[in-house]
Amino acid sequence: MQERLSLYIQRDSWLHALNPLTKLSLTFAFILVGFLSPWYWTALVLVFAGILPLSFFGRVQREYFWTALRLLVPVAGFIFIMQALFLPVGTQELFRWLIFHPTRESLAQGFLTATRIFVMVSSFILFLLTTHPSEMMSDLTRRGLPGQFAYVIVSTLQIIPQMQAKAQTIIAAQRSRGLDTEGSYFKRIGALVPLVGPLVFGSLVEVEERAIAIEARGFTSTRQKTFLREIKDSPIDRTIRISLVGLVLLTLLAKLWR
Amino acid sequence: MINLQNVSYKYPLTDKQVLKDINLQVQPGEFVAVIGPNGAGKSTLCYAISGFIPHFFKGELSGSVQVAGVESRQSTLSEWVLTVGLAFQNPFNQISGAKYTVFEEIAFGLENIGVPRDEMITRVEQAMAMTGITALAQRSPFSLSGGQQQRVALTSILVMQPQVLVLDEPTSQLDPIGAREVFGVIRAMSHSGMTVILVEHKVEWIASFADRVVALHEGSILLDGRPDDVLTSPFLEARGFGLSRYTQAARAAALDGLWSPGRRLPVTLEQAVDGFSLEARRDADSH
Amino acid sequence: MQILINDLRFIYPGGVEALRGISLVIEPGEQVAIVGQNGAGKTTLARHLNGLLQPTSGRVSIGGLDTHTCTVAKLAARVGYVFQNPDEQLFCKTVGVEVAFGPKNLGCAPARIDELVNGALELTGLSDKRDANPYDLSPTWRKMVALASILSMDTPVIILDEPTTGQDAASIARIAGVIAHLRERGRTVITITHDIDFCAENFERVIALAEGQVLLDGPACDVFGQQETLARTYVDPPQLTRLGKQLGFFETVRNQAEFLAALRGIHLGDPSNQK
Numbered sequence: 026m027q028e029r030l031s032l033y034i035q036r037d038s039w040l041h042a043l044n045p046l047t048k049l050s051l052t053f054a055f056i057l058v059g060f061l062s063p064w065y066w067t068a069l070v071l072v073f074a075g076i077l078p079l080s081f082f083g084r085v086q087r088e089y090f091w092t093a094l095r096l097l098v099p100v101a102g103f104i105f106i107m108q109a110l111f112l113p114v115g116t117q118e119l120f121r122w123l124i125f126h127p128t129r130e131s132l133a134q135g136f137l138t139a140t141r142i143f144v145m146v147s148s149f150i151l152f153l154l155t156t157h158p159s160e161m162m163s164d165l166t167r168r169g170l171p172g173q174f175a176y177v178i179v180s181t182l183q184i185i186p187q188m189q190a191k192a193q194t195i196i197a198a199q200r201s202r203g204l205d206t207e208g209s210y211f212k213r214i215g216a217l218v219p220l221v222g223p224l225v226f227g228s229l230v231e232v233e234e235r236a237i238a239i240e241a242r243g244f245t246s247t248r249q250k251t252f253l254r255e256i257k258d259s260p261i262d263r264t265i266r267i268s269l270v271g272l273v274l275l276t277l278l279a280k281l282w283r
Numbered sequence: 284m285i286n287l288q289n290v291s292y293k294y295p296l297t298d299k300q301v302l303k304d305i306n307l308q309v310q311p312g313e314f315v316a317v318i319g320p321n322g323a324g325k326s327t328l329c330y331a332i333s334g335f336i337p338h339f340f341k342g343e344l345s346g347s348v349q350v351a352g353v354e355s356r357q358s359t360l361s362e363w364v365l366t367v368g369l370a371f372q373n374p375f376n377q378i379s380g381a382k383y384t385v386f387e388e389i390a391f392g393l394e395n396i397g398v399p400r401d402e403m404i405t406r407v408e409q410a411m412a413m414t415g416i417t418a419l420a421q422r423s424p425f426s427l428s429g430g431q432q433q434r435v436a437l438t439s440i441l442v443m444q445p446q447v448l449v450l451d452e453p454t455s456q457l458d459p460i461g462a463r464e465v466f467g468v469i470r471a472m473s474h475s476g477m478t479v480i481l482v483e484h485k486v487e488w489i490a491s492f493a494d495r496v497v498a499l500h501e502g503s504i505l506l507d508g509r510p511d512d513v514l515t516s517p518f519l520e521a522r523g524f525g526l527s528r529y530t531q532a533a534r535a536a537a538l539d540g541l542w543s544p545g546r547r548l549p550v551t552l553e554q555a556v557d558g559f560s561l562e563a564r565r566d567a568d569s570h
Numbered sequence: 571m572q573i574l575i576n577d578l579r580f581i582y583p584g585g586v587e588a589l590r591g592i593s594l595v596i597e598p599g600e601q602v603a604i605v606g607q608n609g610a611g612k613t614t615l616a617r618h619l620n621g622l623l624q625p626t627s628g629r630v631s632i633g634g635l636d637t638h639t640c641t642v643a644k645l646a647a648r649v650g651y652v653f654q655n656p657d658e659q660l661f662c663k664t665v666g667v668e669v670a671f672g673p674k675n676l677g678c679a680p681a682r683i684d685e686l687v688n689g690a691l692e693l694t695g696l697s698d699k700r701d702a703n704p705y706d707l708s709p710t711w712r713k714m715v716a717l718a719s720i721l722s723m724d725t726p727v728i729i730l731d732e733p734t735t736g737q738d739a740a741s742i743a744r745i746a747g748v749i750a751h752l753r754e755r756g757r758t759v760i761t762i763t764h765d766i767d768f769c770a771e772n773f774e775r776v777i778a779l780a781e782g783q784v785l786l787d788g789p790a791c792d793v794f795g796q797q798e799t800l801a802r803t804y805v806d807p808p809q810l811t812r813l814g815k816q817l818g819f820f821e822t823v824r825n826q827a828e829f830l831a832a833l834r835g836i837h838l839g840d841p842s843n844q845k
Contacts, residue, residue: 159383172395180380187375187425191658197622198653202719203646203675219671222661226705230657234376237335241369242379242392242439246361249397253390253404321710321738372736428608455736458608458764460804484738487809525739528767528809532826541833552809556816559833563817566837 030182032088032153040083040151044262045161046168048152051079054269055148058276059141063283065133068140076147085154092150100146101139108135158182164256172250176239188228195223284478285309285332285447290346291502292327292336301327303502305346309480311446314473316489316510317482319499320523325482328499329371329451331355332480334363350447365396368440371451374432377439378424385427386411386420389439396443410442413475414468430461437468447478454485466492486514486527490550498524515548529555536562571598571633571648571726571758573619578628580614588614590782591628598726599756601749603769603790606779607804612762615779616729619760620649632727647676650725654732656716660704665696665715668704672723683722690722693748710741717748728752730761734768746772770794770808770824778803795822 035041040048055075059068080089108131115130162175199219200206206216285308292302301324309315319325330336337344338360348355350366370377382388386407393403411417414434419427424435433453440448450469454462466488473479473492483489489496489510496513498506500522506513513519515530526534529549536542542562549555573596580589588611596602604612617623618630621642630637632648650672653659662668669690673683691697694714699707704715713736720728734742749772752759763769769776769790776793778786780803786793793800794807797815806812814823814832823829 157383159381159387176379176381179382183380183383183425194653194655195658197617198651198659200642201620201622201646201649201651201653202659202672202723203643205641205643205675219661223658226661227655227657230705231373231376234371234373235378235380237339237369237371238377238436239379239381239391240335240339240360241333241364243361243364243395243443246395246397248395251394251397251400251403253387253394253400255400319738320740322708452736459766459806460607523738523740525742528826529813532810532813532829535826535830536833539830539834541830541837552812552816555813559813559817563836 038084045164047262052148059144105135105139284311286349316493323499324502333369368445377436576629603773610779611782621645650720656712666700686722690718694718727758
């Protein structure tokens, strides 16, 4: 069983060494530029000239390709087809068959949306592959994010796999009481309550105890927090972040100009 | 160190008085064991001493709970936990989930209270050495066994350097090996001068460690005294307390004339061996 | 209902070989305790008995029915399994409904369900808590509810997974009462337990597992007498057994009655009772 929900891969790379906020800014920059830019081919260029090289810089190219192939290409392809075939825009019909009547415009729009989605999800994947959740949360907390918020996110990532294990045990326990989980669909839906019930109630009990445990470790203390992990923020990071902000602003201007 | 006076408590939205007029004084460095049937109020007592009553569980608390001279009602929970540490039964639920390695998990508390980084590292290393888990430092807390997780939980509390340690049945869900490891840690903590309140069912262990035993029954203190006195008291069995099997065997032997009426009943194996050996010698001498 | 286990081997999907060739016969009505350190294979073995796990090789049959040939739900009519953590089973609004869940799944008639539920509640001391919400009860009582909800299925074989964990003396006595009741009615009771004293006082046969194999299997007295072998799977003998050994008793005693009998024997001057 995976111990935590996280794509993070430990590698020694230039991208890994960047400050988490910088990487987060990079991700948002990709998305904003991709969606705001008036130039049609922006998203595609960002993928090939931005995301792909970065995946090499981060030494996570293999993992990225694997995820892109399995997840992104089908999803983007699906969006493209749906928009191309069904979007009611434009007049230059390419062909007509049954309910499908794609136009030149719908094709163009489909391509645009698909590439934008591709950039957005890719940049997130890249971010998750090269940023340790703990580090990111530490950094954000240091910059002012409420501790409770960071805790909820990080602990959820670890606790969900535990809940999966618990769900397996619950299924086993209820099957042992004669619950039929292999029968007709109707039966299987009826089987949900005995499976979800203990999971929810048991989790409530757990949550209360865990709240007591973290309270006992000063979680609600009003003192200024300190941090075990030292997360560096170098001038390069700051320069990159400022440039990214500038890039996004430029794109915004370009869009407004048009 | 700990001073409870006329403490009574009722959980919110219930009618039952869970603690009834408790009076308890504990000296610094004392090791007090608390025994009682389930439902007697042992966990509630733990929460009252560790400040979770009244700050976490609202309800009606009357009477005074003082630790190191400070009244619990007048403190905040986040300050109180610096003086009184709490660990309980379920090792899994005491893993915060916020950290990916045992080292960071233990440091979590120190981060929350703002201990400088260098001091943090030193304290974590010292605490881990004391509880014998240095080898687990880089492991994920969720990959550990129950006994290991419980020791991590204890270390996480130890590292905050409380003056009082409240432990609510820390070995109930562990296998014998895990229980032995945890008792070892608790004994070490007590030897280092900490005041310890331990709720436990395993009567033979208590007899070896505790300075004092408090028997809780239906929210009131039934007995409060030396382990050898309390754990062999005739008042316990009828009220649902579990005596050690050595005590039970000796009591039954006494009915058969195989244990002298004046001889103190044994609680531990050693005491039982001594007692029965002496009985056998007395018997042999009288023939 | 006889339980036949033939050269059972089991390898978990991750590659861990949890059971390495276990062969056992458990006759109808036997009371058996399975002991051993964590990881020895106790739970893995138990889960084969109601079909939750299927052997990688070897055979398990319950009352002549090969577990390979039927679903867990079907085997539930023969083998009831009480899980260690009641919170992984309880979900109904009241104790009564919860305890009726098992027999209902088995397709019993309403009148029969009532009968079974009443019986189970009485046996576990829950009769007055019938209309309570299980989650309003303390963890101690929740464990009783879980036990009752399997007892109500009235299966010929019952498996108890760590029944005494976290329980106090009164509940343990109640559980011992349940086991005695089952013994009277000729049911097979199999328990996995770390509580060796509970084991000694309620079970005639003890199987000690170590590293996926049977280390010891026999009457409790014989098994507990072999302290060095037991130590290999980190099992300490029961308290009175240890006391008896240290006092030099000849035979192995496992509970208070046997201890006193041996003690009486010594004091009556019978030299054969002492080494």
